[in-house]
Amino acid sequence: MAQITKDMTIGEILRVDMDVAPVLMGVGMHCLGCPASQGESLEEAALVHGLDPELVLKQVNEFLANK
Numbered sequence: 654m655a656q657i658t659k660d661m662t663i664g665e666i667l668r669v670d671m672d673v674a675p676v677l678m679g680v681g682m683h684c685l686g687c688p689a690s691q692g693e694s695l696e697e698a699a700l701v702h703g704l705d706p707e708l709v710l711k712q713v714n715e716f717l718a719n720k
Contacts, residue, residue, distance in 0.1 A: 655717060659710045663698055664691035666713070676716045680709055 655669045663685060666673055674685055681702050684690050690698055695713070699706040 657695065657710065657713050657717065659696040659699075659706050660694050662692055662694055666695060670717060670720075672720065673713055673716065676713055677709070680704060680712065682709075 657666055657669065657673075661669075663677070663682075666677075667685065677685060681704060682690070682698055693701070695710060696706040699709045
């Protein structure tokens with residue numbers, strides 16, 4: 654299982670597993686295809702959307718672990 658970190662960019666995370674996209678969209682990150690989001694870290698993207706980066710990271714990694 655791939656381990657995602659909050660320092661990874663959204664683009665890197667989606668390259669690890671595209672199935673993470675619905676998880677990210679489900680928490681409010683609807684602009685995954687935006688060029689700017691591809692270079693943002695998970696932490697930066699979460700903060701821009703008013704989300705707790707640690708909570709988003711936990712949800713992504715739990716999704717991948719249970720896949």
